[in-house]
Amino acid sequence: MSVIVVEFLTLDGVVEDPDGSGGTAAGGWAFRHGPEAVAGDKFRLGTLLETGTLLFGRTTWELFAKLWPGRTGEFPDRLNAARKLVASRTLTDVSAWQNSSLLHGDLVDEVTKDTGDLIVIGSVGIVQALGRHGLVDEYRLLVFPSVAGEGRRLFEDAVDLRLVSSTPVGPAVLSTYTTR
Secondary structure, X not given: OOEEEEEEEEXXXXXXXOOOOOOOOOOOOOHHHOHHHOOOOOOOOOOHHHHOEEEEEHHHHHHHHHHOXXXXXXXXXXXXXXXXXXXXXXXXXXXXXXXXXXXXXXXXXXXXXXXXXXXXXXXXXXXXXXXXXXXXXXXXXXXXOOOOOXXXXXXXXXXXXXXXXXXXXXXXXXXXXXXX
């Protein structure tokens, strides 16, 4: 099992509100680079969408559940068909997006029980909790040439990562790091 984190990120490490839907002062930084900057399989998930499970927190899942079910094409079809787990203390119904189910029990306990690959998209609170417990194996970070100046950052604590690859992807750079 591997836990793979995929995040949009600014040069100063902010992950909050890349699309502007959160209404923050610096929000929308990823989308200012044009729709092609965020379209498609920018994180090179490929077959992981068919073999792994997507793990979302409530906020990210709710946003995606509004946007993705109505989209079609190679990447949206694969994303919509993927198995999805939602970690939430408040949601009781996740039928708005196909193949979604609630994660029951403690997040860390459930993640350590899972035997397949988990892909965490957005969901910073989940990423930070899993990181604190040493459960993240890989970070795929799409770093945009923007500085937000303020906002929630991906890393709260010091962490050493090992660079695996770094590739230009439109105006951004996809950098993949492992923790081991």
